[in-house]
Amino acid sequence: MRFTKVTLQGFRNLPLVDVTLAGRRTFLCGANAQGKTNFLEALGYVTALRSFRGAESRALLGLGQPQAGLAFTVEHETFGESRLTITLTPQDRVVEWEHGKVARLADFIGKFPTVVFSSQDIQFLRGSPSLRRRWLDLTLAAMDAAYLTALQRYTRAVAERNMLLKQGGRDVGALEAFEHELAAHALTLVARRTAGVVELGEFFHAAHARLVPEGERAGLVYAPDSVVASAGEFTAVLVKCRPRDTLLKSTERGPHRDDLELVLNGRPARQFASEGQQRCLVIALRLAQAAYFRAKGGVTPVLLCDDVLGELDPGRREKFWASLEGEPQVIATGTSRPANDGGWQILSVVNGSIAS
The missing domain is CATH 1.20.1050.90 (RecF/RecN/SMC, N-terminal domain)
Structure with a gap:
């Protein structure tokens, strides 16, 4: 599985994000509290329709926003190119994709797997x-x-x-x-x-x-x-x-x-x-x-690495990359660019804005 396009509106501190993800490795670079983890949280939401931080829906809405919108275009081993949209309100969520509106969690959970690596x-x-x-x-x-x-x-x-x-x-x-x-x-x-x-x-x-x-x-x-x-x-x-x-x-x-x-x-x-x-x-x-x-x-899950690779010494980082199987998409965050950024798509995150 691979995310190819992500559009977010009113999600946490991300007022409007519209990015295309190229290749298999994307790195979001920026200072702390700029929105890097919030971006990963939005991507991770598609797996079980819940925040990997354990936050309720109302906490995912931007300050003063009545709702948040999440839209993803995904390349999928089973479903081909799929488009998902999720609308969040303080009391509810509405999920739609090619198979129609999702009525039961059991009909959707696990279809779009992600795995979050966090310093926590x-x-x-x-x-x-x-x-x-x-x-x-x-x-x-x-x-x-x-x-x-x-x-x-x-x-x-x-x-x-x-x-x-x-x-x-x-x-x-x-x-x-x-x-x-x-x-x-x-x-x-x-x-x-x-x-x-x-x-x-x-x-x-x-x-x-x-x-x-x-x-x-x-x-x-x-x-x-x-x-x-x-x-x-x-x-x-x-x-x-x-x-x-x-x-x-x-x-x-x-x-x-x-x-x-x-x-x-x-x-x-x-x-x-x-x-x-x-x-x-x-x-x-x-x-x-x-x-x-x-x-x-x-389905090969997308790996969402939230500021963890920088905590590993060079030897362990090398072993981490060597241990990955199935050529997964990796979307990582950090406060400084990877030591070897030749294979990365680098996105800059500043005050809720994400751009190449």
Whole structure:
């Protein structure tokens, strides 16, 4: 897949952007807070119709703007040349492409895959489990409609059970109904996460091996909150936890508490890996995500590199470029031009304006 033309209006601090992307490598150069990351955020929005920063729609609108418009022309392995348009308002989004208006997220998510490499990715190791769960959910849901459906229904059931708990948990019949629904979807999520982490782990190990010296071995370990063999067993766990959950007014057990651990040479990377090793691990995780998308969907994702290449020493940068498979389009940002800019289309970003 490759973006060939991007038009943005009223998106973040980008009042009007209309650029043609030439070749496979584009570099957006400019000082901080000029709009480079906002441009990548707009491109990344097409994968799951959500911001990779986790921002709500209203935060994506320019100051004082009633809406934002995003239009993309994309060369695609399956759909050929496609044009996508997205209109964002504080309350809604409208997505249209050759197949018509998108009515359901499941009909669109993952069709136009992008993978974002960010300097903030280091928080995968250092941050809370919710960051790693979110990454895993987005990765699996983009390629598995059944996973997305189970995740949406499980999340709604948790919200409904929590509402009942906040009311004191007096309606036992309603609690039981939502607990049975939770249990069914929980079993699906755990099974698909288990299989998905095995596949991602293989891609992760291979990507990491291409970035580091011999002797370092990386892996992914899925850590489910509850290990149960059936929906009935998970229902029993929820029933047992009701008194405590009622006091806390929230559901404390289940897949929404799962974790994903990165390990290096058999030990937790967050505790034993050096700064340089940690950065290689999170880059390998993103490369694994790209390989997973390509294997599952048959489409080479666009790589959006937000100010990360400059953080790598020359040796690691060289290994990064050598590790890329399938000749992906790379759109990168930085405050200074690449050391070797012969193969790059260079775009200058100044105060929300982007030009060659």
